[in-house]
Amino acid sequence: MTTVTxxxxxxxxxxxxxxxxxxxxxxxxxxxxxxxxxxxxxxxxLAHELAAVGxxxxxxxxxxxxxxxxTVIALYAALRAGAVVAPLDVAxxxxxxxxxxxxxxxxxxxxxxxxxxxxxxxxxxxxxxxGTPAEGPLxxxxxxxxxxxxxxxxxxxxxTDQGGYxxxxxxxxxxxxxxxxxxxxxxxxxxxxxxxxGLTETDRIGSQAALTFDLTTFxxxxxxxxxxxxxxMPDLLxxxxxxxxxxxxxxxxxxxxxxxxxxxxxLQQGGFAEAVPPSLRVAAFGGEPFAPHLLERYLELLGxxxxxxxxxxxxxxxxxxxxxxxxxxxDQELTIGRGIGGVDIEVLDDEGRPTDGEGxxxxxxxxxxxxxxxxxxxRDPTVTATFRDGTTRRAxxxxxxxxxxxxxxxxxxxxxxxxxxxxxHRIDLLDVESAVLDLPxxxxxxxxxxxxxxxxxxxxxxxxxxxxxxxxxELRAVLPKRMLPDRVIPVAALPTLTSGKVxxxxxxxxxxxPTVTPATTEESLx
Amino acid sequence: xxxANPAVSPVTPVSRDMNSVEDLCVLISSKITWGRGxxxxxxxxxxxxxxxxxxxxxxxxxxxxxxxxxxxIALPDTEIVAANFRTPQxxxxxxxxxxxxxGAGA
Numbered sequence: 217m218t219t220v221t222x223x224x225x226x227x228x229x230x231x232x233x234x235x236x237x238x239x240x241x242x243x244x245x246x247x248x249x250x251x252x253x254x255x256x257x258x259x260x261x262l263a264h265e266l267a268a269v270g271x272x273x274x275x276x277x278x279x280x281x282x283x284x285x286x287t288v289i290a291l292y293a294a295l296r297a298g299a300v301v302a303p304l305d306v307a308x309x310x311x312x313x314x315x316x317x318x319x320x321x322x323x324x325x326x327x328x329x330x331x332x333x334x335x336x337x338x339x340x341x342x343x344x345x346x347g348t349p350a351e352g353p354l355x356x357x358x359x360x361x362x363x364x365x366x367x368x369x370x371x372x373x374x375x376t377d378q379g380g381y382x383x384x385x386x387x388x389x390x391x392x393x394x395x396x397x398x399x400x401x402x403x404x405x406x407x408x409x410x411x412x413x414g415l416t417e418t419d420r421i422g423s424q425a426a427l428t429f430d431l432t433t434f435x436x437x438x439x440x441x442x443x444x445x446x447x448x449m450p451d452l453l454x455x456x457x458x459x460x461x462x463x464x465x466x467x468x469x470x471x472x473x474x475x476x477x478x479x480x481x482x483l484q485q486g487g488f489a490e491a492v493p494p495s496l497r498v499a500a501f502g503g504e505p506f507a508p509h510l511l512e513r514y515l516e517l518l519g520x521x522x523x524x525x526x527x528x529x530x531x532x533x534x535x536x537x538x539x540x541x542x543x544x545x546x547d548q549e550l551t552i553g554r555g556i557g558g559v560d561i562e563v564l565d566d567e568g569r570p571t572d573g574e575g576x577x578x579x580x581x582x583x584x585x586x587x588x589x590x591x592x593x594x595r596d597p598t599v600t601a602t603f604r605d606g607t608t609r610r611a612x613x614x615x616x617x618x619x620x621x622x623x624x625x626x627x628x629x630x631x632x633x634x635x636x637x638x639x640x641h642r643i644d645l646l647d648v649e650s651a652v653l654d655l656p657x658x659x660x661x662x663x664x665x666x667x668x669x670x671x672x673x674x675x676x677x678x679x680x681x682x683x684x685x686x687x688x689x690e691l692r693a694v695l696p697k698r699m700l701p702d703r704v705i706p707v708a709a710l711p712t713l714t715s716g717k718v719x720x721x722x723x724x725x726x727x728x729x730p731t732v733t734p735a736t737t738e739e740s741l742x
Numbered sequence: 743x744x745x746a747n748p749a750v751s752p753v754t755p756v757s758r759d760m761n762s763v764e765d766l767c768v769l770i771s772s773k774i775t776w777g778r779g780x781x782x783x784x785x786x787x788x789x790x791x792x793x794x795x796x797x798x799x800x801x802x803x804x805x806x807x808x809x810x811x812x813x814x815i816a817l818p819d820t821e822i823v824a825a826n827f828r829t830p831q832x833x834x835x836x837x838x839x840x841x842x843x844x845g846a847g848a
Contacts (some may be wrong), residue, residue, distance in 0.1 A: 307795055
């Protein structure tokens with residue numbers, strides 16, 4: 217077992233494999249292929265170039281680029297330079313990227329030639345000065361752009377003064393929250409997964425999700441840990457389950473981690489049942505509930521190929537796991553399993569005491585993040601909790617409700633706050649709501665997750681004279697597509713409770729309701 | 743075992759002329775959530791829909807559903823692939839091949 221103290225840096229995983237397996241393929245994307253020796257050399261050279269423009273310990277760098285070899289090289293090079301690095305999504309509106317950059321205290325963005333124009337827009341919005349930001353070219357079609365921040369953010373405490381990784385989550389304040397992870401936080405999970413899945417240098421890991429998504433730390437760093445090959449799926453295929461199945465075949469993928477939404481699509485529209493990729497050796501899912509009858513079908517189709525259920529908020533990486541029994545059936549309750557090696561899970565009641573009943577899931581151990589970056593500063597929201605073994609630990613209160621059995625298996629029940637999962641993405645309804653409220657033509661608004669028959673949909677009820685279409689068009693300029701409401705319902709007034717609070721339960725259940733009229737409806741909804 | 747789009751029930755079909763790639767451009771354009779500064783009218787037969795990030799999985803589902811419901815063209819799952827959605831022209835070619843093969847609807 218690897219202990220916390222000897223967990224290597226993420227970029228050291230790459231360097232080690234470049235020594236152990238120099239000629240093995242490290243990265244494949246379309247017709248491009250990089251061996252470990254080639255990737256390591258490119259990363260080392262780019263790290264030097266980055267140092268020349270100011271990258272180093274204490275500096276926070278965003279990588280704003282579509283998924284590709286240059287993006288992976290940029291992430292590793294920033295880590296090698298000792299910086300904290302944040303993958304950013306080019307599909308996000310520049311205004312949101314600018315907020316993320318400001319919030320995380322990013323002082324340098326790296327981008328590809330293709331995304332240079334939108335990156336400039338984001339940098340201009342994020343910076344203080346209105347002039348053209350300083351920028352310059354780098355190797356591999358990359359560019360650097362400097363964010364003219366009002367003031368340098370407060371330095372980060374150890375261990376992230378020596379670098380780290382930032383992933384963003386939807387935040388209730390309307391600002392995406394930067395989740396600051398140390399090298400160890402990410403590497404611990406990557407090494408655990410490599411061991412548990414039995415990865416070797418002959419494996420080919422299919423990487424389908426955007427690098428902003430936490431599950432992809434497996435694709436990059438578990439591969440590097442053993443000298444396996446990361447196969448990057450072209451972004452264009454992501455919306456087409458049939459193409460994903462074809463790609464798994466063509467690329468002879470042996471290990472694959474994805475959200476249930478994609479697995480659902482591969483089975484229902486992608487022809488997975490008729491063409492189970494013969495190379496597939498191990499697979500995992502996580503991030504949202506799997507439809508039970510489809511999960512049962514996958515277990516039949518996969519036979520003795522191990523299929524894992526992974527759970528974990530971005531703040532802790534995947535922190536529990538359960539290897540699905542091949543004979544599991546849809547009528548059985550599904551567990552998220554036990555803590556991964558070195559991670560302790562506890563369920564605490566409202567008074568903070570361990571309970572055998574339902575309570576909030578708390579996570580402790582080497583995967584627990586350092587804190588959120590807001591306004592450039594680090595805020596550690598973890599709590600000190602005493603687990604049932606009597607040990608007091610620094611723990612992250614997940615906001616997920618569940619229970620834990622005597623043998624340590626955890627069962628999820630739901631959320632305690634305003635967060636929902638839609639198509640694998642964690643979305644804070646208040647984040648969406650604050651974007652709606654920011655629109656000048658909206659007086660007030662409430663954003664809710666709908667009950668049946670619209671389960672899984674997010675609707676915005678807005679007091680506005682504008683049309684649904686206009687509001688959606690405005691929202692598209694400030695929210696990523698994954699966060700757009702499914703419907704915008706213009707209303708004369710929002711229903712309220714006697715407390716004066718918006719009656720969100722009524723809105724969630726109110727099936728169609730094109731108009732919620734004031735006064736009378738308000739009373740009847742109480 | 744799977745239907746083209748279970749989310750859409752066969753209510754009174756709105757008939758839509760689907761006689762040219764321009765007709766298809768109009769349909770595709772109506773399913774894109776256009777933001778500020780984007781003009782729907784600019785959609786041309788050779789507009790790179792995927793490269794420009796105009797289509798996400800929901801828009802694709804809606805286009806497939808609308809072709810079925812409004813124009814009676816039920817594309818099979820095997821045609822819902824990136825190659826057929828790169829441009830309106832690519833999708834139009836797929837529609838024509840599908841029609842020529844006699845796959846009008848049910």
